[in-house]
Amino acid sequence: MINTQAFLDNTFTIIDNVMNKEQENILKAADICAEAIAKGGVIQVFGTGHSLGFGNELGGRVGSLVPVHTITIGDFVSHGLYTYADFKDMDNIFERRPGIAGRFYELYEISDNDVFIIISNSGINGLVIDLADTARSKGQKVIVVTSLDHTLNSDSRHPSGKKLMDHGDVVIDNCGPMGDALLPTEDGGKIGAVSSITGIYIAQSLAIATVAKLQEKNVEVPVLRFEDSKENMEFNQYLLNKYAGRI
Numbered sequence: 001m002i003n004t005q006a007f008l009d010n011t012f013t014i015i016d017n018v019m020n021k022e023q024e025n026i027l028k029a030a031d032i033c034a035e036a037i038a039k040g041g042v043i044q045v046f047g048t049g050h051s052l053g054f055g056n057e058l059g060g061r062v063g064s065l066v067p068v069h070t071i072t073i074g075d076f077v078s079h080g081l082y083t084y085a086d087f088k089d090m091d092n093i094f095e096r097r098p099g100i101a102g103r104f105y106e107l108y109e110i111s112d113n114d115v116f117i118i119i120s121n122s123g124i125n126g127l128v129i130d131l132a133d134t135a136r137s138k139g140q141k142v143i144v145v146t147s148l149d150h151t152l153n154s155d156s157r158h159p160s161g162k163k164l165m166d167h168g169d170v171v172i173d174n175c176g177p178m179g180d181a182l183l184p185t186e187d188g189g190k191i192g193a194v195s196s197i198t199g200i201y202i203a204q205s206l207a208i209a210t211v212a213k214l215q216e217k218n219v220e221v222p223v224l225r226f227e228d229s230k231e232n233m234e235f236n237q238y239l240l241n242k243y244a245g246r247i
Contacts, residue, residue, distance in 0.1 A: 002183050007192045010182045017175040018198055026205050029143045029170045032115050033206065034213030036141070037067055037222065041113030042246050046071040046104075046131055047145075048095040050196055051119040054145065057203040058117075059247070065207055066222040066239040069247045071104060073127065079107050096157050098126030102134045109246050117143045117206075121180055121195045123151035123164035130158070132167035144168030145202055147195065150178040174198040 033043055045055035045068060052072060059068025073094060076082045081103055087094055104110075116135045120128040123146040132142045144164050148171075156163050165171045174195050181190035214221050222239050225232040 002185065002191065007183055010192075011194055011197055014175050014194055014198060015201055018173070018201060021175065022172050022202070023205075025170050025172045026202065027209055029117075029172060029206055030209030030213050032141045032143060032170065033117075033210040034217065034219070036113055036115040037065075037210070037214060038217055038219045039113040041111055041115060042067045042069050042243065043117060044069050044071060044108075044110060044114050044135075045117045045119070046128065047119035048073055048125070048127060050193070051121065051145075051199070053196055054117070054119045054199045054203050057200050058207060060224075062224050062226045064224055065210065066224055067243050067247060069108065071108065075107055076100075076103070081106075095127045096125045098130050098158050101127055101130035104131060105134070105138075111246075112139065115141045115143065117145065118164060118168075119145040119199065120164050121147045121150055121174070121176065122154055123147070124154050124156045124158070126158050128164050129156070129160070129162060129167065132164055133162075136167055136169075141169045142167055144171045145174060145199065146171065147176045147178065147180070148173040149176065150180070153178050172202055174202065 036043065043058070043065065045058055047054050055068065055070030059065055059070065077084050077087045116132065118128050118132050123144070132144065135142050144167070146164055148165070151163050151165055176194045176198055179190060180193040180195050182192040182194055184190050211221050211223060224239065225236055227233045227236060
């Protein structure tokens with residue numbers, strides 16, 4: 001019989017695993033992010049499906065880093081590079097396609113100082129692999145967030161045979177199981193996906209560690225403030241103007 005306590009117990013165990021096993025990698029990723037921000041760069045975040053939530057968690061809210069830009073695959077349609085029908089073609093799933101990620105560079109203002117965080121639970125689909133490969137070929141650092149259990153037990157869908165983890169300067173394991181869901185159902189399926197929850201923990205831990213690194217460097221901390229004073233309102237506007245057109 002499935003119960004919510006079993007899900008909570010399993011989730012807490014996985015979060016403990018992330019805390020104990022991935023802290024060093026989170027700190028390495030924070031070094032990369034802090035260095036990019038110190039040089040005027042932006043953190044470019046990309047994930048498909050539910051991984052999109054990582055970017056929403058990392059930026060765009062009070063207490064978050066301002067120089068964060070979330071790349072979304074829907075921008076391919078809104079910018080006229082693909083039709084909506086092609087984008088939604090279930091016989092040729094968009095996030096699995098290789099050879100198109102380089103076109104993101106036509107859509108955004110991406111600088112040499114930017115860093116990429118690319119999130120994929122499986123780490124085997126063409127689009128994320130290509131984007132990581134493209135970014136590194138342009139000399140940019142890539143931070144990967146993935147489930148190593150899933151990716152190491154799956155075949156790549158990319159023609160190269162490589163996986164997202166193969167293109168990461170730092171790879172952070174979300175410590176989730178293959179397939180993401182935790183609890184078996186009576187009909188042979190599973191329910192209770194955990195990657196979004198561990199993604200929140202990783203995103204917030206990375207943001208906090210990045211701010212600590214910036215403070216060590218005596219670099220201005222570009223964090224959105226709660227607008228309870230004129231000073232904070234002016235500071236927020238200053239940051240938004242500073243990164244206008246890039247986030």
